[in-house]
Amino acid sequence: MTLKPALRTLAQSYTNQTLKQYQLSYHSKPLCHLHAIAVSPKSESFVSESRKSVIAHHLLDKTPQRDLLEYNHLLFEYFRNDRNNEAINLFVGLWRSGLQANGSILSSVLKVCGCLSDQVAGRQLHCQCVKSGCAEDVSVGTSLVDMYMKTEGVRDGRKVFDEMGDRTVVSWTSLIAGYARNGLNDQALELFSEMRLQGNKPNPHTFVTVLGVLAAKGMVEKGSQVHTMVIKNGFESITFVCNSLINMYLKSGIVKDAKAVFDCMPNRDAVTWNSLIAGYVINGLDLEAFEMFNQMGLAGVKFTQPIFVTVIKLCANYKELVFARQLQCCVLKSGLAFDRNIKTALMVAYSKCSEMDDAYKIFSMMQGFQSVVTWTAMISGYLQNGGTEHAVKLFCQMSREGIKPNDFTYSAILMARPSFSIGQVHAQVIKTNYEKSPSVGTSLIDAYVKMQNVHEAEKVFHIIDEKDIVAWSAMLSGYAQIGDTEGAVKIYLQLAREGVIPNEFTLSSIINACAAPTAAVEQGKQFHACSIKLRLNNTLCLSSALVTMYAKRGNIDSANEVFKRQGERDLVSWNSMISGYAQHGNGKKVLEVFEDMRRQNLEMDGITFIIMISACTHAGLVDEGKKYFNIMVQDYHIDPTTEHYSCMVDLYSRAGNLEKAMDIINGMPFEAGANAWRALLGACRIHRNIELGKLAAEKLIALQPQDSAAYVLLSNIYATAGNWQERAKVRKLMDERNVKKQPGYSWIEVKNKTYSFLAGDLSHPMSDLIYSKLEELNNRLSDMGYQPDTNYVLHDVEEEHKAAFLSQHSERLAIAFGLIAKPPGSTIQILKNLRVCGDCHTVIKLISVIEARDIVVRDSNRFHHFKDGLCSCGDYW
DNA sequence: ATAGGGTTAG
Structure with missing residues (x-):
């Protein structure tokens, strides 16, 4: 029954008064129309739902005796328009009226039970069918199958089907569809074959069902076979069959075939x-x-x-x-x-x-119509736009209104740190039983990792019930962030063993973990190989991770190879490449890549310019650095952040222009942060400005009382000036506050094994050889007229001893070992967790001449390529 | 219809 526009007028003008008139002539046409209105779908909203139900009740209660045919008709309309509850009410009315339901009615009500997932009612109807003898009826049998399959009664459905004397295509299709909706795709396909073997011709609906199964499994080959059958059966012009074909092809990734079906459709x-x-x-x-x-x-x-x-x-x-x-x-x-x-x-x-x-x-x-979904959408909207306070307020309001957060809400709200303590949210998550949920767990992992608490993150990870790829990747990234390569590799092997397929995010995390200074170079290469096998190496995020990994592990050429091969690049790709060259002190290449970006009118961001300015800093190019700052503001309209100002402070400081550096600090629109003061302090030490150094150190210590760097730099300043009293005070302050100086380590990889050294280290089995090599080197250094720069020694000792301290810095031990253990002529690669001291820098330059070796030192900030008595950093670092 | 993981800097 379709509703004509004229009917809308009727419905709109409808009042109880008019109904009374219609009531008098029940069999007249307008009353049929009222039926149509009462059962019309909810989307046809020109009559409100409440009005429709008033009409329906009126029709039910006030109309005279109805016969089975009318009931059947109305029931079917209700069912068709998804008005299941009304259908049930009507059936109850029928039952009360003492009429005996026939097969078609029972069949309709069974369908309704299926839709309402009401197996209990369905079973009662099943009994009634058997009692009344309707169960033999094919359509009733089919509806029974359908009802059981829709109410988690797969076995019962199959039983009814097996016992049916007569079966139609619809019976077969109902069973196949039932298997499919219960996720039993293989059984569904088997049944489809069996059906055809027994000589049953599938109807369009059968094809739709089967194509749905094939789409879910991504079985394209079988899919095109079924496509052929569709054509053979002459169904290729039926719109809804074609829709299923399109869906099947697209879910299997065959866009071309989907488009071909689409193009050939008549309607x-x-x-x-x-x-x-x-x-x-x-x-x-x-x-x-x-x-x-x-x-x-x-x-x-x-x-x-x-x-x-x-x-x-x-x-x-x-x-x-x-x-x-x-x-x-x-x-x-x-x-x-x-x-x-x-x-x-x-x-x-x-x-x-x-x-x-x-x-x-x-x-x-x-x-009044909000649900947990709309609340969560609003809350995470605020969170993503920095409106943490709004989000927190909404979260509280939501709880007050009695709406319980779900897993989506919890995973979103965990971004609202520190407004919510993780502990509190974690406790709530445990209480509400969401701790096993992968999405909530993943957010918790991330939150704990960002708090540097990887231990707690691991605990959360183990509790997650079915770890999906996102959860695995989050854990990997946790290890990557603390530089724990071994931990990351362990997790990667575990996920591989469990048959989880890594995606580009997973791989970029593990590659990132392999960029840690302590990782073996080969390890990163292996994961690069994995990503090639999985054909993920060209994805944006992964190739950027590879560029960074190779650059950080000293292999700038491989980094450039990856970069060159990229088919598609984004801002991050370019930034990664520039920063790689900058770390290696290759100013020419830095400029080249930047000019490339500029020529192509590519987007640049604040990070691009941080890289550019700091590249200038390390090359001592003050005017150039200033130029890039201006380009950023004037040409690219990027507002400078505290970080940019810190870079400018660093630029002037290192070049020895401490006054100008102070001008920047005083003139910037923010309070200077720790980075700015730290840059100034470092320069004060090199340029021996005690007064300014004291100020910078005080500011830095006030901002970061637990950071050892400030204390160490200040004590270095006093040591350089020979002011041992003041220096002792700084040391005492460190002890009082329990601030530990980070010990300096150097690492060298020989034959896939990493060896670590501390200053004055005697733990290496080849210590004797190492120290005699050092002595040999020292003798040759003095022959060349080298004088140790004892400003870099921190202890109040005699000059002679100071020299000894210097010559035992960890990087020198590592280099000495490298000279012994690595074949002549090969490059020696060293890693250091702190910055190289000025004296060691001079010495290593000389060693590169004495031993005719290339020596590459990666310190906490950058690369130093020592070759023929020179260093790539140009003595700025 | 709502959520969680990744790549660039100092």
């Missing part, structure tokens, strides 16, 4: 377009999806709810604010303005575009 409906658009999105063809949406509009097809949801989500991903607003207008015109899913999607889109007022407007208009 397309909204589902067709939706399948294509949503399928394009699944396959990452976002722009094509936008284009098809456009064409759908041109084709004059009415947009439906799922289409809007899909396209609005696309807008969210692309921050397409203008388009999102246009879509909101379309939604209004389409009469879908009350749809909660669309509204939520719009809220998210506005949040992603940082239009929080618009998002909140939609949210507040939903008052």
Whole structure:
């Protein structure tokens, strides 16, 4: 029964008064129309739902005796329009009236029970069917199968099916569909074969069901076979069959075939377009999806709810604010303005575009109809836009209104640190039984890692029930962040053993872990190989991670190889490459890459300029550094942050222009942070400015009382000036505050084994040889006229001893060992956790001449390539 | 319809 526009007028003008008139002539046409209104789908909202139910009740209660046919008709209409509860009520009415339900009625009610997942009612009906003898009826049998399959009664459904004397295609299809909806895809496919073996011809619905199974399993080959069958059976022009074909091809990644089906269709409906658009999105063809949406509009097809949801989500991903607003207008015109899913999607889109007022407007208009989903959407919207306070307020308000947070809410709210303590949220998570949820667990892992508490993160990780790839990746990234290569590799091996397939995020984390100074170079290469095998090496995030890994592990050429091979690059790729060259002190290449970016009009960000300015700092190019700061502000309209000002302080400080550095500190629009003072302090030590050094140290110590660097630098300043009294005071302060100086370590890798050295270390089995090698070197150094620069010794001892202290710095021990253990002529690679001291820097330059060796030292800041008595850092570091 | 993991700097 379709509703004609004229009927709308009737419905709108309908009053109880008019109903009374119609009641008099029950069999007259208008009353049939009222039936139609009462059972009409909810989307046809020109009559309100409450009014429809008034009409329905009226019809039920006040109309004279009805016969089975009428009941049957009304029941079917209710069922068809998803009005299951009304259908049940009607059936109860029938039962009360003493009429004996026939097969068709029982069949309809069984279908309703299936939809309501009410097996208990279904079983009672089953008994009634048996008693009344209807169970023999094919349509009743089929409905019984359907009911059991929809109410978790797979076995019972199968039993009914097996015992059916007569079966139709519909019976077969119901069973196949039942298996499919219970995730038993293999059984569904088996049954499909069996059905055909027994000579049953599938109908269009059978094909739809089977294609759905094949789509879920991504079985394209079988899928195209079924496509052939569809054609043989002459169903290739049926719209809903084609829709399933399109869906199957797109879910299996065969975009071309899906488009071919689409192009050949004589009639397309909204589902067709939706399948294509949503399928394009699944396959990452976002722009094509936008284009098809456009064409759908041109084709004059009415947009439906799922289409809007899909396209609005696309807008969210692309921050397409203008388009999102246009879509909101379309939604209004389409009469879908009350749809909660669309509204939520719009809220998210506005949040992603940082239009929080618009998002909140939609949210507040939903008052009374909000659910945990809409609350969570709003809360995470604020969190992603830095509105932590709003988010926290909403979270509390939500609890006050009696809406319980779910796993989505908890994983979102864990970003609201430190407004919520992790401990509190963690406790709530445990109480509400969400601790096993992968998404909540992953957020907890991340939160603990960011607090440097990897131990707690590990505990959370072990509790997660079914660890998905995101959870594994989060744990890996935790180890990467603390530089624990071994821990990361262990986790990677574990996930590989469990058959989990890594994605680009997983691999970029493990590669990042291999960029740690202590990792063996070979390890990173192995994971590079893994990523090639998985064909992920060209993904954006992974190739950036590779560039960084190779650069940090000393292999700038491999880093450049990866960079050159990239088919697609983003800002991060370029930044990674520039920063690699900057760390290696290759100023020429830094400029080259930067100019490349500029010529191509590529986007640059604050990080690009931090790299550029600090590259200038290390090359002693003060004017150039200043130039880049100006380019950033004037040409690229990037607001300088505290970090940029700190870089400028560093630029002037290292060049010895301490006054200018102080000018920057005094002139910047923020309070100077720890980095600025630390830069100034370091320069004060080199340029021996005690007064300014004292000031910088005091500021730095006030900002970071537990950071040993400030104390050590200050004590170095006093030591350089020979002021041992003041120096002792600093040491005492460190003891009082329990601040520990970070010991200096150096590492060298020989034959895939890493050896570590402390200053004055005697633990190496070859110590004797190492120290005699050092002595030999020292003799040759004095022959060359080298004088130790004892300013770098921190103890109050005789000059002679000071020299001894210097010659036993950890990097020298490592180099001596390298000279002994590595074949002549090979490059010696050293890692150091602290900065190289000035004296060692001089000595290593000389050693590179004496021993005719290339020596590469990676200290806490950068690379030093020593060759022929020179260093790549140009003595700025 | 809502959520969690990754790559760049000092």
